[in-house]
Amino acid sequence: MKKILYYLSAALLCMAALASCDKNKGKDTDGNDGTDTVVSNQMKNLDVSAYDKWVYVSLEDGTSVAKGIEEAAPEKWDIAMHRENVKTNEGSAIKTYETSFDALTAIPEGSVFMPDVLTYTEVVIDNSQMMQEIIIYDTTEINMVLEDWVTRSGMPPVYSVQPNVYVVRTKEGKYAKIQFTSYKGGETGDETGFATFTYAYPVFDGK
Secondary structure (H helix, E strand, C coil): CHHHHHHHHHHHHHHHHHHHHHHHCCCCCCCCCCCCCCEEEEEEEEECCCCCEEEEEECCCCEEEEEECCCCCCCCCCEEEECCEEEECCCEEEECCCCCCCCCCCCCCCCCCEECEEEEEEEEEEEEEHHHCEEEEEEEEECCCHHHHEEEECCCCEEEECCCCEEEECCCCCEEEEEEEEEEECCCCCEEEEEEEEEEEEEHHHC
């Protein structure tokens, strides 16, 4: 009789645990409808300092991979970073006025998402002859909205990270909110070209 009661209690506990998991699966405070599991993650100390590489990030998987300028992009990625430059994978973006990551729970009314644009003089891939006024650029598409996540001024340059929360719409029509927090890292923690950002994906119902 004791064994029967033990097994019955264990079964009830398992059922309760499963019910709890199902209840919370895919739910978040950003209005996601529960059909996807929301990934809330932080990319920390991501090395985007190389002039001859793009770093491709999958927001769904929380992974990154660096590829040479001339190399093909990986099969799966959402944004790519090259120093201060950012591009999307056939996506678009907005910059919100919100500076609190958790406070942004919906896409601001009237927002117009901007796609990537082709550029010839934004992505520097070789500045070794800069003193001779020779700079080589990559002809590629970048997202001008995401481009201002970090600004540069003065000489030697001083970098300032924008506090605003950005929203990226992927080519699949899903949304991610992203807040960049640092452009410094590396072994000393003070080297430029290292990006840290917090993001949640997918949010806002993905519609």
